[in-house]
Amino acid sequence: MSTTWGPAAGAALRAYVLQHAANADAGLQRVADISRATGTKPSVYSKWFAGTEQPSVSSLEKLAPVIKAPLPELLVLACRVRAEDLGMESAPEAPEVLGHPLARELDAMLAEDSPLTAAERSEIEGFFDRYLEPYRRAMKTKSRRRAS
Incomplete structure (x- = not known):
């Protein structure tokens, strides 16, 4: 640079x-x-x-x-x-952005300092828990197969 x-x-x-x-x-x-x-x-x-x-x-x-x-x-x-x-060998580079932008936005929405009410945050958490349950079951099954 x-x-x-x-x-x-x-x-x-x-x-x-x-x-x-x-x-x-x-x-x-x-x-x-x-x-x-x-x-x-x-x-x-x-x-x-x-x-x-x-x-x-x-x-x-x-x-x-x-x-x-x-x-x-x-x-x-x-x-x-x-x-x-x-004492640096070269100029720093931009770091890789961690996580998916949607995941970061969801984290912000569910944070305690979010503008959403506790009830709204709870409703969103419940929705995602229900939506992700089939995925979680599939991942548990997959990890059990690897362990055996």
Whole structure:
């Protein structure tokens, strides 16, 4: 990766930030969500991700804990420091997004801080328990066959 800020660096930072945010388990699916969580205007992120404005160190310091990303990696991706200067062999890559987006959304819906009522969450859980029962039975049978 180049240490020069521009569109390619902005795109790499965008992929890294959005994928870390998705894995952060905090309902951060979109730039608007990240913007709200950090108190930074969405237009600032748009400029970063387009490579037209380089993120400041203080902005990256606010962002890192929100998306649960190591600050040194963000500094490298934002071209504030070279990977070699931090003892890294290469620039970090965006992590693989964990789980299916629907599973992450369902987790958010069923969380205690969900806008849904306890009764609504219970109804959804009951639906999925009934819907998944045939699958669960099939998986138990399959695991018993492997064990024998």
